Amino acid sequence: MSDTTSSVAYTPIPRPKSRIPLRPEALAPIAPPPPKAGTVPKGAPGSERPSFLLTAMGLVVTIKNFLRSASSRKNDPTIQYPEERRQYSPRFRGIHQLTKRQDGTLKCVACFMCSTACPAECITIEAGEHPNQKYEKYPVRFDIDMLRCVMCGLCVDACPEEAIIMTQDYEMSATTREQTVYPIALLADRAQLTSTPAGYRPRYEPGATLVR
Amino acid sequence: MSDSRPPVNLTIDGRAVQAPAGTNILEAAKLVGVRVPHFCYQQDLSWEGSCRMCLVAIEGRPKLVPSCCEEVREGQVVLFSRPDAEEARRSQLEFLLINHPLDCPICDQAGECKLQDYYMEHGGYASKMPRDLKVHKRKVVDLGERIVLDKERCVLCSRCVRFCREVSGSSALQFFTRGVTTEIGTENNQPIEGDEYIGNVVDICPVGALTSKDFRFKQRVWFLKSSPSVCTQCSTGCNIRVDHKDGVVYRYVPRRNADVNKSWMCDYGRDSYRGEQEDRILAPLLHDGRSLKDTTWDAALDLVADRTRAALQADPASVAVIASPRQTNETNWLARRYAKDVLKTPHVDYRVDGSHERTTLMHDAILRRQDPHPNNSGCAALGVIPGAGGADVEGILSACAAGRIKVLHLLGTDVLTARHDTARVVDALKKVPFVVVHAYRDVPMLTDLAHVVLADANHVEQEGTLVNAQGRVQRLERAFPPPGFARPAAAVLPELASRLGGALPQGDGAKLFDLMAQAEPAFGGLTWSGLGPKGQLLPHAVPSTVGS
Numbered sequence: 001m002s003d004t005t006s007s008v009a010y011t012p013i014p015r016p017k018s019r020i021p022l023r024p025e026a027l028a029p030i031a032p033p034p035p036k037a038g039t040v041p042k043g044a045p046g047s048e049r050p051s052f053l054l055t056a057m058g059l060v061v062t063i064k065n066f067l068r069s070a071s072s073r074k075n076d077p078t079i080q081y082p083e084e085r086r087q088y089s090p091r092f093r094g095i096h097q098l099t100k101r102q103d104g105t106l107k108c109v110a111c112f113m114c115s116t117a118c119p120a121e122c123i124t125i126e127a128g129e130h131p132n133q134k135y136e137k138y139p140v141r142f143d144i145d146m147l148r149c150v151m152c153g154l155c156v157d158a159c160p161e162e163a164i165i166m167t168q169d170y171e172m173s174a175t176t177r178e179q180t181v182y183p184i185a186l187l188a189d190r191a192q193l194t195s196t197p198a199g200y201r202p203r204y205e206p207g208a209t210l211v212r
Numbered sequence: 213m214s215d216s217r218p219p220v221n222l223t224i225d226g227r228a229v230q231a232p233a234g235t236n237i238l239e240a241a242k243l244v245g246v247r248v249p250h251f252c253y254q255q256d257l258s259w260e261g262s263c264r265m266c267l268v269a270i271e272g273r274p275k276l277v278p279s280c281c282e283e284v285r286e287g288q289v290v291l292f293s294r295p296d297a298e299e300a301r302r303s304q305l306e307f308l309l310i311n312h313p314l315d316c317p318i319c320d321q322a323g324e325c326k327l328q329d330y331y332m333e334h335g336g337y338a339s340k341m342p343r344d345l346k347v348h349k350r351k352v353v354d355l356g357e358r359i360v361l362d363k364e365r366c367v368l369c370s371r372c373v374r375f376c377r378e379v380s381g382s383s384a385l386q387f388f389t390r391g392v393t394t395e396i397g398t399e400n401n402q403p404i405e406g407d408e409y410i411g412n413v414v415d416i417c418p419v420g421a422l423t424s425k426d427f428r429f430k431q432r433v434w435f436l437k438s439s440p441s442v443c444t445q446c447s448t449g450c451n452i453r454v455d456h457k458d459g460v461v462y463r464y465v466p467r468r469n470a471d472v473n474k475s476w477m478c479d480y481g482r483d484s485y486r487g488e489q490e491d492r493i494l495a496p497l498l499h500d501g502r503s504l505k506d507t508t509w510d511a512a513l514d515l516v517a518d519r520t521r522a523a524l525q526a527d528p529a530s531v532a533v534i535a536s537p538r539q540t541n542e543t544n545w546l547a548r549r550y551a552k553d554v555l556k557t558p559h560v561d562y563r564v565d566g567s568h569e570r571t572t573l574m575h576d577a578i579l580r581r582q583d584p585h586p587n588n589s590g591c592a593a594l595g596v597i598p599g600a601g602g603a604d605v606e607g608i609l610s611a612c613a614a615g616r617i618k619v620l621h622l623l624g625t626d627v628l629t630a631r632h633d634t635a636r637v638v639d640a641l642k643k644v645p646f647v648v649v650h651a652y653r654d655v656p657m658l659t660d661l662a663h664v665v666l667a668d669a670n671h672v673e674q675e676g677t678l679v680n681a682q683g684r685v686q687r688l689e690r691a692f693p694p695p696g697f698a699r700p701a702a703a704v705l706p707e708l709a710s711r712l713g714g715a716l717p718q719g720d721g722a723k724l725f726d727l728m729a730q731a732e733p734a735f736g737g738l739t740w741s742g743l744g745p746k747g748q749l750l751p752h753a754v755p756s757t758v759g760s
Contacts, residue, residue: 111317112432127429133352137318137429160317 088168092199093153095169096144096182097190099162105132106188107163110139114155114164122148123155142184146172153200166200169193222288229284237279237290238266246292249301249330251308251369251418253280256474258378263369264304265330269294276300302334309339311347311392312419313364321420323433327367347392356403358411358425358479363395366421372396372413379476380578382407396421409578411479415465426483427463439691440467440745442678443481444538444671447571447583449680450477451746454485454672459692461485461672469746472684478580488670491654494696497665504659509697512664513704516621517711519646523618524555532559532608532617535596536624537567537585539650539701540676540688542724544587545732546705546716547623548596554714558602559611562591564626572681581681584630586671590679593734593750612640622649623701624668629655650701652694668701669694675721676702677743679750685738686747688721 035041040048069076079086099107110127128140155164167190174180186193217232224241231240236259238248251263261281268279271289276297279290291297308327316322349363372385373396384404388395404410414424436455443450443464450473452464464485466477496512497504523530533551535544544562551560562568570582571589598604603611605627611617613636620641627637634657641647641661651658652668671678673694677685694700702724706716717727722740729735737751 109317110429111322112435113317116432116434129429136352 088199090197090199091201092168093151093156093166094196094199095146095167095172095190095194096149096155096187097165097167097198098142098184098188099165100188105130105135106138106184107161108139108142108159109135109137109161109163110142111137111160113158113160117154117158118149119152119154120148120150122146139184142187144182144187146180146182147177156200162201165198167194168196168199220284220286222284222286222290224290225292231284233284235284237268237270237277237282237284237288240284241268241279241290241292248279248292249305249326249333250280251326251367252371254371254374254416254475255468256379256476257371257374257416260370260374263308263367265301265308267297267300267304268292269297302336305330305334306336308367309336310341311364312367313346313348313351314343315362315365315420319362319365319420320423320428320433321365321417325420326418349393349395350401353397353401354403354425355398355401356405356410359404359414360423360425360428361397362421362423363397365419366396367419368394368396369418371416371418372422375413375416376407376410379412380407380409382410384410385413408479408576408580409476411482412466412476416475424463431457431462436462437691439672439689441672441688441691442586442680442686443477443484444586444678445481445484445584446575446581447567447586447588447681448473448579448581449586449678449684449686450481450579451686452477452481454691456672456691459695461489461691467745471746472680472682472686473579476579478576478578480580487653488672492695492698493651493654493665493667494698496667496697497662499663504662504665509699509704509707512666513708513711516648516664516666516708520555520619520621521712523646524557526618528555528557529559529601530616530618531555531557531621532603532611532619533557533621534564534605534608534623534627535560535562535591536622536626537562537564537588537591538624538626539587540671540674540678540721541587541590541594541685541735542676542721542728543623543700543702543705544591544596545594545728546702546724548594549716550705550709550714551621552599554709554712554716558599559608559617560596560602561598561604561608562588562596563605564624565630565632567630568592583681585626586680587678589681589683590677590685593679593683594728594732595734609637609640612644615643617644619646620644620648622647625649625651625653625655625658628657628661650704652698666701666704667694667696667698669698673698674700674702676700677721677725677740680747683750683753684747685735685743685750687740687743687745690721 101107110125112125115123115125122145124143125139126141127137130136130138153166156166169190215232217234219230220233221228221230222240224244224246227244229240229244231243238250238253241248248266250266252260253266259281261278264278266279267276269291270277271291312327322328351362351364353361353363355361373387376382376384384398384407385396388397398404411424413422436457439454441452441454443452451467451469453467454461455463455465464482466473466475468475495506496509498507498512498515520531533547535547548560551557567583567585568588573582575582608617612620628634631637638657638661647662648664648666649658649662650666650668652670671688672691675690676688678688679685706718709716717724725740729738734750734752738748742748
């Protein structure tokens with residue numbers, strides 16, 4: 001393998017002289033030489049030359065918007081986060097949540113549908129035997145790697161038990177890489193961790209109760 | 213393999229088929245690519261015709277006929293796709309689904325379930341059955357250390373009942389009660405004991421009624437990749453399918469080979485997937501005076517070459533090579549050439565424990581043989597026996613005990629694990645100043661006795677061939693590369709030979725097999741591609757080396 005940091009200058013590979021003469025077109029350079037820095041090539045249209053007037057004409061929309069936003073608070077689209085937060089639609093896709101049954105056990109039966117449907121392959125599940133024969137299977141490990149997750153919601157669509165939904169939570173900053181892999185502990189009790197309502201949940205019948 | 217039965221011509225869905233007399237229509241349809249759905253039919257069990265899924269129409273017959281029970285007749289016109297036959301099959305599936313529980317998320321069979329597959333083929337997605345009217349039966353019945361039974365999921369195909377009656381002879385599973393409450397089980401739900409082939413019922417059960425306790429909930433089957441291979445726990449060489457993911461094997465499943473193991477394999481072989489992956493040696497090990505330490509391949513092979521060269525210069529008969537009936541043909545062939553052509557020592561042998569005398573003897577009445585090693589026949593065919601004036605394994609061990617062997621090269625750990633007189637072997641090896649072992653697993657006493665351990669690959673991680681007790685050459689395919697820095701012995705021996713001034717052929721298993729088949733008359737005429745997935749018999753009978 002050649003050393004890419006070599007200090008030897010590149011020398012062209014010597015090729016033997018061919019007895020077949022080159023066609024005249026082949027001797028001409030393929031592209032014109034680049035223009036000197038700060039100039040435009042010969043024959044360029046007039047609009048390519050630097051012009052203060054043309055630059056100002058291009059900035060008209062920008063300056064109009066700037067003046068409108070600066071005129072009053074009402075016209076300013078910027079919000080003062082974190083004191084003000086945006087309102088999102090009820091189907092907003094935020095951080096996932098694992099839902100529970102009435103008796104407090106996780107609805108998830110570790111069927112791997114979400115893991116299979118996930119386009120980013122970010123869900124890792126290990127299944128285990130549930131002591132209650134009615135439930136039979138439960139996730140011993142359910143990790144979502146939030147750095148891989150694209151928040152598409154396909155896992156919610158795939159789940160046959162409505163065990164995974166998405167909340168309207170989107171604040172997931174972390175200081176270490178380990179903190180970005182969310183285990184069951186962080187996913188299951190999301191209702192206690194935030195005050196945002198449930199977001200992406202496909203089967204939302206009026207009057208339905210969702211134990212979060 | 214020629215079929216002596218007369219051929220019969222018939223038509224299935226307009227396509228002409230020729231099948232031997234005595235074949236049923238279902239098998240004949242397979243020959244032209246018509247896949248007839250079936251639950252109760254299994255190629256190696258008796259014909260039952262109870263599930264009624266394989267119904268086809270035959271011209272001239274008033275009623276639909278179960279194709280698994282109907283022998284082919286000359287001139288029959290079978291109509292698989294006639295609307296009434298399709299409707300009958302769809303209705304039968306609906307009947308089976310009426311009381312079937314909605315267990316797909318928790319059922320291990322998902323992904324390889326016949327009910328799921330036929331359901332997707334036939335449609336009928338809108339069930340007319342109210343869920344609260346389904347008949348409920350016992351779930352998660354523990355039937356011993358291998359099987360978990362779910363009575364609700366059973367479709368009463370009776371494959372397991374017929375298997376236990378006809379193949380394993382234990383009659384462990386039976387039908388109980390009648391009508392809609394009919395269920396499969398054992399008397400009083402007692403655990404199944406004493407049946408060493410009961411693991412096969414998990415394979416033949418078309419739904420998730422009988423599942424393997426060992427595999428329970430470990431992995432979803434669609435994540436697993438499959439590779440064909442051969443079981444290495446006895447000389448029968450049952451064909452298997454290795455299901456693995458990311459370099460971890462999750463299970464062995466038998467692969468059908470009508471000449472070797474039909475559709476079955478024994479539980480002992482089935483369990484062996486675990487042992488093959490435990491305590492792996494991940495890099496070559498070098499003894500530094502106190503213990504074995506990881507090292508590089510270059511350092512290990514250089515040391516082996518230096519010590520071997522020194523010993524050969526002093527006395528050519530002080531170097532011995534013990535081949536292994538657990539290694540592939542290619543490895544044993546290279547080991548024989550390494551000993552005889554490169555080292556030029558007469559001491560080379562494969563008969564590590566006397567199992568070569570029992571290779572063809574059966575251990576039980578079904579599949580398993582008494583010889584625990586898969587390739588005694590291959591070593592015999594390759595003539596991995598001592599040269600003139602050379603010692604066999606017993607002689608080599610005696611010479612080691614007498615201090616006449618200075619370098620001992622072992623192609624496997626069998627002398628330490630497969631023999632009864634391990635204490636004598638350990639004493640003999642302790643007197644050898646330099647012991648080189650190809651090992652893929654850490655076995656007791658290995659770290660005390662070996663000076664260099666060359667990390668080997670197991671049979672799932674290398675391409676090669678084995679010869680079973682019937683003289684059939686069968687292929688091993690590589691499922692994934694060996695872990696860590698391990699390398700198969702067939703790749704290491706040529707490098708060692710070149711350090712000693714010799715030359716051995718290099719290449720993958722396919723290339724080495726073709727070279728070996730050209731060089732060895734015992735394998736004459738065979739090629740890797742000619743072996744195919746089912747293997748081929750050796751052209752001549754395997755020479756017996758008993759008593760030689």
